[in-house]
Amino acid sequence: MPNSILDPLDYEIVRELQEDGRRAFREVARNLSVPEATVRTRVKRLQDQGILQILAFTNPSKLGQAKLALFFVSVAPQDHDRVVDTLGRWSEVSYLSTTLGSADVCVQVLCRDDESLWALQQKVRSLPGVEEVRVMQEVKVHKIRFTIPTVQSTEE
Amino acid sequence: MPNSILDPLDYEIVRELQEDGRRAFREVARNLSVPEATVRTRVKRLQDQGILQILAFTNPSKLGQAKLALFFVSVAPQDHDRVVDTLGRWSEVSYLSTTLGSADVCVQVLCRDDESLWALQQKVRSLPGVEEVRVMQEVKVHKIRFTIPTVQSTEE
Amino acid sequence: MPNSILDPLDYEIVRELQEDGRRAFREVARNLSVPEATVRTRVKRLQDQGILQILAFTNPSKLGQAKLALFFVSVAPQDHDRVVDTLGRWSEVSYLSTTLGSADVCVQVLCRDDESLWALQQKVRSLPGVEEVRVMQEVKVHKIRFTIPTVQSTEE
Amino acid sequence: MPNSILDPLDYEIVRELQEDGRRAFREVARNLSVPEATVRTRVKRLQDQGILQILAFTNPSKLGQAKLALFFVSVAPQDHDRVVDTLGRWSEVSYLSTTLGSADVCVQVLCRDDESLWALQQKVRSLPGVEEVRVMQEVKVHKIRFTIPTVQSTEE
Amino acid sequence: MPNSILDPLDYEIVRELQEDGRRAFREVARNLSVPEATVRTRVKRLQDQGILQILAFTNPSKLGQAKLALFFVSVAPQDHDRVVDTLGRWSEVSYLSTTLGSADVCVQVLCRDDESLWALQQKVRSLPGVEEVRVMQEVKVHKIRFTIPTVQSTEE
Amino acid sequence: MPNSILDPLDYEIVRELQEDGRRAFREVARNLSVPEATVRTRVKRLQDQGILQILAFTNPSKLGQAKLALFFVSVAPQDHDRVVDTLGRWSEVSYLSTTLGSADVCVQVLCRDDESLWALQQKVRSLPGVEEVRVMQEVKVHKIRFTIPTVQSTEE
C-alpha cells in the first residue's frame, strides 16, 4: 500500500484511470471485481478531495502555433500566496507549483506566439513581490502520464 | 480559429473536455448541438493523432509520502533522442519535454521519498550522453489545467 | 513561399539585394525578368513598411581604433519601452533588439576606445529601470549578411 | 579624423552611405563637392578591402514566421578558426563575430520556427571543438544602423 | 512521537543528552523516573545502531590557528561511494554528507592554515570521479547543537 | 603543540574525548597518567571558555522522517549579528556559522518534512537584512567527528 490516504482499492481505481482517463466505470469495476457504484463513489470522493483530476491535454508540439514555456519565478516570501493565487487564475497558465531550490514558483504557460510569450513574461515580472523570472521554452512534449509511486519501484 | 490543425468544432470539443475530462460525449454533443457520434469520432481521431490525451492526475501534495521534482538535464546532441526514449519508459517519469535554454530535457518525476529521488537522479546522470542534472523539488501543486491559446488572449 | 507578407517576387528582389545592397534596379529587373519600375516600386514599399533596410556597414576589425561590444541589459518591465527609445537615439548604438532569456535588451555599441566603452556602460547603467548591464567585447567581425529563411533550409 | 585607415574624404563618403545605403554616387559627390568618379573609386576600394559593406537587412519582427536568435558559443582554442569558417558558410547565419568574455563566438541566426532553431542549436553543438552553446531569442529588432565613432563623441 | 524508530523513552533520553552530552546516566534516569540500567542499555543500543553519537567538538574560532572550511564536491555517480569512503577516512574531515542540489557531497574540513587548506582542496580534486570542488571558509562557529524535530514544531 | 591556547595536556585530553565523548574521566586520567581531578578541572575550564563541547548527535539518515538541510544565507553587513543571534535561538537550527565566500551565514536545519523545510526557508528569508537563501538538502550523513589539526598532518 503506497500511502495511508489511498486504500488499496482507491489505488487500483486510480491506476485504471491513469491508463485511460475516460475508461468506463463499468470496465474499471469489472477489472477490479467490485460493483460499479463503488468505483463511481470512490472516484467522486477522490475528485472532491482534490486528490484526483481527469485532465484533457492537447500536445502543443502537434498544434501549429501554440508555444509552451516554463517560467521559474522568484517571489518575496510575504507575496508568495498572493502571486500563486493570481497566476492560478490566468488562462495561459497550464501548470503551477511551489518549488524549493533556485526558484519559488514554477509556472507552465501556453501562448500563441513569441510576442505573447514575451508580453506574458513582462506581466509576471510586474506582479508585486516578483523578483526574477527565468524562461525555458519547451520545443516538444514527449510524455505526460502520472503514476503513483509504488512501494517496490519498477526502476530496479 | 487558433490554428489550422483543429477546425472550430474540434476546438469546441477540446474545450468541453478541458473543463471536465470525463464529461459524457452525450453532454458535449448537446452543448455543441452536434450528434454524439460526431463527438465520439472526432475525439477518437484527435487521440489517435496524439493531439489529445485524457489524463488522470493525482496531486502529490495531497498524498502523504509522494515527492514530486523536476530534473533539468543537459544532453550531448547526438544522445538526445536515445535519452528521451529511455526516460520516457521509466514509470517514475510523469512528464518529459525537450527544452531550449539552460537545459535540453525537462523531466518531472514522482518518487516515494528523498532517497529514491537521489537514486533516480544518480541513475539519470549515469545515462550515456547526460552531462548535467539539476534538481528542483516541487513542494505543492496549485493548478494543472491545459487550455488551447485563443486568438484573443484573455490576459489583456 | 517563406511567409505571407512577402509575395514570391518581393522575396526574389530581396534575395538579389542581399547578394549586393547596391545592385542596380535595372540588373535586378533583368535577372528576374520583370520591368525595372516594378522593382523600384516594390523596394520603395518594403522600405516604407520597415521590412527592408539597405545598410552601410564598416567593419571595426579593419579600422584601427574602433571598439565593438555587446551590452546585455536587464530592464524593469515598466521601463522597457522608454529605455529602448532612449538607447535607439544614441549614435554609438549600432544595433538594438528586445530579447527573451538572460537579458531583456541586446545593444551593440561602437566606441573609440576602452575608456569611452566604460563610460558608455556606466551611462546605460544610470538609465532609470536598468538593473544590470553585462558587457561582451567583439574582437573581430567575420560575417554580416542577412538572408530570409526559406521553406527548404539549406542546412540539411 | 577618427582613424588612420580612412582619410577625411573616405570618412565623409561612408557617412553619406550610412544615412542611405543606396544613395546615388552622383548625389554623394554633389553633397561632398567631389567628382562622382572619385566617390565610385573610393567606395570600390573600401569594399575590396573589406572595410565597407552595403547590406540588405529584412526585419524579422515585420515578417510573420522568421525567428531571430543569438548563439553564444564556447570553442576550444585550437578549433576556433575552423568553427568560425564553418559557421560563416551557413545560410542561416546572419552575423558572426569573435568575442572576448563569457563566450568565444557570437552567432546571429535567422530560422523559420522554433523547431529549426532547436535543430540548428543541436547542429552547432555537434561541431568538433564546440563546448557550449547558449541561446538568446530576439523578439523585436528596434534599430540597425552602424556609425563610425567620431573623435568628439555625441554622448556627452 | 516524532518517528517510529525511537520510542517515547528513547526520545526523552536523547533530549537529555542533547542538553549535555556527558550528563550522568543516574541524573538522566532520575529526571525521567526510570532505572539507571534502562538508560544505560538504551543509550548503548542507540549508539550501536549508529543513531546516536556523543561527540567532542572543539570550536575553531576559539583556537588560534585552526581553519574550518566547507568543500562542496561534484562527483560522477559511479564514483560517489568510493569518494565518500575515501574522504571519511581522512583525519582533516570532521563532517561528511551526501547532498542533493548544486553539489553531491558536502565535506567540512579542519586545517592548520591556508596552505594546508589549499593542499587539501587540490587533494580532493585529484580523487578519481571528482569533477569540481567549491570552497567556503567558515570564520566563526556560533552554534552546534542537534535536536530531534518534534511533531509540534517550536517555530510557530 | 598545535596551538598556543591548548597546552599539550589539554590537547591530549581533548583527543581522548574526540574518540569517545563519554569516556570516563578516570579512564582518560589513567591513559594520560595524570590525576583524575586534573582531567575534570581542565575539561570544565575548556567548556567554560567555549572551546570544548560534548554533543549528542542523532543521525537523521537513521531516523525515518527527519530532514536535514543546509541554508546558505546572504545578509546585509549591518544585520549580520542580529540575524545570527535570531537563528541561533531556533530549535530547528543544529549548526550555525559565519562564512566567507558566496554566502555570509551557513545554517544547518533539521525539520520533520518538506513542507516544514519550505516554511522554515520562507521564515529565514523574511528576517530583516536577509537578501538570499539557497538550500541544499542532505540525503545521508556519513561522518561526524571533529579532530584538532596536528602540526604534522596525517594527510601526507
Add this chain to the structure above:
Amino acid sequence: MPNSILDPLDYEIVRELQEDGRRAFREVARNLSVPEATVRTRVKRLQDQGILQILAFTNPSKLGQAKLALFFVSVAPQDHDRVVDTLGRWSEVSYLSTTLGSADVCVQVLCRDDESLWALQQKVRSLPGVEEVRVMQEVKVHKIRFTIPTVQSTEE
C-alpha cells in the same frame, strides 16, 4: 616605439628600472650611454606625471601571518568615484583598479588574519553604492614584475 607618450630613451630607462628598481642612475646612464643627469631628470618627470612608480613589495607568502585577497566590488555608477576615493585611502588596500566585466572595481587587500579579512569585507559592503563584494584569497604570489608591452611581442 611602443607608444607615443614615452620616447625611446624614456622607454630604455624604464626597462632598466624594471630589471632592478634601485639600479643606480649612474649605472643606467652608463648602460644607455647618456649623461646621468638626463636619466635623473627623465625619471623625475615620469614619476611626477604618475607614469612611473618605484615600489617596495613584500611577499605575503614569505611572511607568516599576512593574508592577501582580492575583492571584486560591484558599485552603482553614480557612486563609483567616491568608492574608489575611499578605498584608495585605506592602508589595507595595496592595489585598486576600475574594471570592465563581472565587477566594477578590483581591490587587493593585505590583512593580518581571517577575521580582519572578514571585517574588511563587511566594511567594503557597508560603503554607500556598493552592491556586491566577491572575495578570492591569494595563497601564494609567484611573480610581480611589470613590463611595458613592446611592438614585437616576445610571445611568438
Add this chain to the structure above:
Amino acid sequence: MPNSILDPLDYEIVRELQEDGRRAFREVARNLSVPEATVRTRVKRLQDQGILQILAFTNPSKLGQAKLALFFVSVAPQDHDRVVDTLGRWSEVSYLSTTLGSADVCVQVLCRDDESLWALQQKVRSLPGVEEVRVMQEVKVHKIRFTIPTVQSTEE
C-alpha cells in the same frame, strides 16, 4: 611586532621603502638612527630571501595603447605547478598568484591591444591542464602600494 620573520628594525626599513622605493639608504639610516651599512645589509638579505622586491611600475592608464587585464584560470591540480611555471616566464605577465575560490591562478597581463589580449587568452587556454580562463579588463589603475599589516590595524 607584526610577524616573527621580520624583526622591528627590518620592519621599519621596509616601511621607509614602501613610502619611496628609491629612498637613499643614507636617508633611511638617518631616519631610523642606525648605521647606513646596517640598512644596506638588511635590505640585501630581505631581497635575497625573496621577502622584499623593489619594483618599477608603469601605469597603463597613463600610457596610450597598453591594455591591462586579469585572467582567472582554472587548472587541473596535477598541472598547477607547471602552468604557474610557464606563465611566470611570459613577458606579458606582470603578476601571478595561486588563489583559493572560483579560480586557481590569477594572472595580470599587459598587452598592446585587444587582438593581442585575445591571442594571449587563447594561448593560456591552450596550456595542458587549463580548464577555463575568465577575463576581466582593467580600465584604470588608481593605487598600487603595498603595506605590511600592523598589529593594530588603522581601519578601526
